[in-house]
Amino acid sequence: MAERTTPVAALLRPLTQKITWSVLAVFVLVAAAAPLLAPYDPAAQDLRNTLMPPGPGHLLGTDEFGRDQLSRLFHAVRSSLLISLATTAAVAAAGIPLGLLAGYARGFANVVIARAIDVGLALPSLVLALGLIAALGAGMRSTVIALAVGYTPYLARVVRGVVLRVRQEEYVESARVSNVPPWRIAVRHVVPNTLGVTSVQLTLIFAFAVIGEAGLSFVGLGVQPPTASLGNLLADGSAHSLDLPILTVAPGLVIAVLVITLLFAGDGVRDALDPRRRR
Amino acid sequence: MLAVRLNRARRLGPRVVLPLAGSVLQAAVVAAATFVVFLLMRLIPGDPARILAGPGGSVTPEQVERTRRELGLDDPIALQYWNWITDAVRGDFGNSLVLNDTVAELLADRLVITLQLSVYAFTLAVVLAIPLSLVAARRQGAIADKLSRLAGATGVAVPSFWLALLLIIVAQGVLPTFGYAPLSEGLGAHLGHMLLPALALGAGFATLVFETTRAGLIDTLSSDYVRTARAFQIPERRIYGRYALRNAFLPTLTIFGLEAGALMAGALLVENAFALPGMGRLIVQGVLSRDYPVVQACILVIVVVFVAVNLLMDLLYAVVDPRVRRSRG
Numbered sequence: 001m002a003e004r005t006t007p008v009a010a011l012l013r014p015l016t017q018k019i020t021w022s023v024l025a026v027f028v029l030v031a032a033a034a035p036l037l038a039p040y041d042p043a044a045q046d047l048r049n050t051l052m053p054p055g056p057g058h059l060l061g062t063d064e065f066g067r068d069q070l071s072r073l074f075h076a077v078r079s080s081l082l083i084s085l086a087t088t089a090a091v092a093a094a095g096i097p098l099g100l101l102a103g104y105a106r107g108f109a110n111v112v113i114a115r116a117i118d119v120g121l122a123l124p125s126l127v128l129a130l131g132l133i134a135a136l137g138a139g140m141r142s143t144v145i146a147l148a149v150g151y152t153p154y155l156a157r158v159v160r161g162v163v164l165r166v167r168q169e170e171y172v173e174s175a176r177v178s179n180v181p182p183w184r185i186a187v188r189h190v191v192p193n194t195l196g197v198t199s200v201q202l203t204l205i206f207a208f209a210v211i212g213e214a215g216l217s218f219v220g221l222g223v224q225p226p227t228a229s230l231g232n233l234l235a236d237g238s239a240h241s242l243d244l245p246i247l248t249v250a251p252g253l254v255i256a257v258l259v260i261t262l263l264f265a266g267d268g269v270r271d272a273l274d275p276r277r278r279r
Numbered sequence: 280m281l282a283v284r285l286n287r288a289r290r291l292g293p294r295v296v297l298p299l300a301g302s303v304l305q306a307a308v309v310a311a312a313t314f315v316v317f318l319l320m321r322l323i324p325g326d327p328a329r330i331l332a333g334p335g336g337s338v339t340p341e342q343v344e345r346t347r348r349e350l351g352l353d354d355p356i357a358l359q360y361w362n363w364i365t366d367a368v369r370g371d372f373g374n375s376l377v378l379n380d381t382v383a384e385l386l387a388d389r390l391v392i393t394l395q396l397s398v399y400a401f402t403l404a405v406v407l408a409i410p411l412s413l414v415a416a417r418r419q420g421a422i423a424d425k426l427s428r429l430a431g432a433t434g435v436a437v438p439s440f441w442l443a444l445l446l447i448i449v450a451q452g453v454l455p456t457f458g459y460a461p462l463s464e465g466l467g468a469h470l471g472h473m474l475l476p477a478l479a480l481g482a483g484f485a486t487l488v489f490e491t492t493r494a495g496l497i498d499t500l501s502s503d504y505v506r507t508a509r510a511f512q513i514p515e516r517r518i519y520g521r522y523a524l525r526n527a528f529l530p531t532l533t534i535f536g537l538e539a540g541a542l543m544a545g546a547l548l549v550e551n552a553f554a555l556p557g558m559g560r561l562i563v564q565g566v567l568s569r570d571y572p573v574v575q576a577c578i579l580v581i582v583v584v585f586v587a588v589n590l591l592m593d594l595l596y597a598v599v600d601p602r603v604r605r606s607r608g
Contacts, residue, residue, distance in 0.1 A: 126547075138567070214438055219563045241448050245448045249445070255441065
């Protein structure tokens with residue numbers, strides 16, 4: 001008999017995954033404890049010390065209002081992770097039921113939902129987000145809604161695909177002919193089968209939400225100043241990218257590391273859940 | 280001569296017709312997508328009739344009513360949509376609520392710049408990524424796979440608008456980092472201004488093309504028919520040219536189609552970093568000032584380009600896929 005391993009153990013076995021999850025843990029820690037870790041109030045202006053280069057008082061320098069860049073960065077990680085988490089949760093809450101319905105329902109409902117997903121996919125998610133923000137007004141809540149609506153069709157399509165596949169499986173067929181009620185088949189057989197793909201997709205969506213927030217805030221349509229977010233820091237820093245590059249380099253680097261880590265986390269979850277890839 | 284041409288047309292027949300049948304469905308999807316865009320704009324708070332009738336308290340309710348009737352804003356929503364979309368097809372997108380111009384006039388020059396940027400970025404990405412993926416596909420194994428994955432992940436993780444800022448920092452004084460030069464100012468000046476933006480926009484796309492093509496090539500090169508061809512000592516060059524590349528590029532074509540929308544959306548952000556006067560600034564201003572005719576026209580144009588690229592990819596797919604070719608004989 002094959003050796004039994006818990007999914008978590010399988011996930012953390014490769015070295016890259018140990019690093020990946022450690023880095024993610026650091027990000028979560030920074031986000032959770034930003035008010036404690038930040039040496040200054042992120043909104044406190046010090047107009048005598050604007051655009052200071054990195055030094056002992058301000059490890060990453062100060063921006064054009066003399067605000068401490070390191071403190072703003074900690075708080076930016078906090079708000080960006082919060083937005084991405086909320087977006088991912090909203091996508092899961094909308095996309096999983098939609099995908100299940102689209103895969104499970106027959107006849108008219110199936111056609112309607114499947115086509116609705118197609119329509120969603122025909123609109124590039126960032127473009128759809130722009131349209132929604134025009135309607136809702138810029139802000140943190142709108143950013144979450146706009147990004148979530150943009151990414152939901154992708155999750156729904158993937159979930160629907162799994163459902164369509166699982167429905168054909170023999171054990172589901174036999175459950176059906178044994179008069180097991182449909183909701184029970186859904187809960188016992190179909191939903192557990194979608195969990196693997198769904199969790200991989202959700203890690204990816206989390207990563208895309210980080211970039212999506214940064215993009216929207218970079219052009220001024222996402223999180224509104226003075227709240228710090230990774231995109232806002234980039235937007236603020238871009239005005240001074242030639243005289244004080246650290247203001248642009250630091251937040252971008254944080255975005256890149258965060259997203260790469262999330263992508264590798266997604267790979268890890270995929271490998272851990274796929275027995276053929278588990279070694 | 281005519282016979283050859285007829286024969287070619289016949290060969291083209293099923294390849295073109297099949298995807299076109301699918302594209303009817305796609306057209307329905309686009310129509311629905313444009314309706315969603317239209318409805319979305321109706322959610323914008325504020326009364327366009329009041330905005331257009333005139334500033335502040337100087338307008339009477341009667342004037343607002345008249346403007347509303349003139350604009351057709353009291354028509355049923357389906358009729359309004361029909362009028363908007365049929366006008367749009369004729370190139371009439373109405374007037375901007377904020378800027379003193381027609382939307383078509385505002386869009387014309389800006390769309391050209393956004394399309395140029397997207398096409399240059401695409402070309403740059405393909406020219407860089409495809410040869411690299413051919414080389415990289417020969418190196419297989421755990422480390423090469425990991426490196427390729429790292430390259431792909433980096434491409435996704437480094438946002439184009441941040442790369443744009445980095446390029447501006449690095450290339451200041453060497454290359455133009457600000458503004459636009461139309462083709463009329465000479466090809467050199469034009470491409471010089473577009474090089475960095477195209478690089479910023481294309482780099483992420485390039486890593487995606489690289490990862491996809493390498494995976495496609497490895498998949499194909501380890502297939503039975505390639506092994507058989509090698510066993511028959513068919514030269515490597517011929518195996519690539521005749522068998523492997525066609526199959527290997529199919530996933531790449533799919534990526535081209537899927538990513539076309541993201542590429543154009545990315546162009547809107549990159550334009551912002553380089554102060555290129557494309558659609559990016561227009562759409563952002565439109566969203567901020569709730570100028571719904573501008574926003575819905577921009578979105579419509581992007582959706583149409585996105586769908587057109589996908590249709591083109593469907594056609595190319597049929598041309599490249601050897602199975603469709605074989606079925607004719």
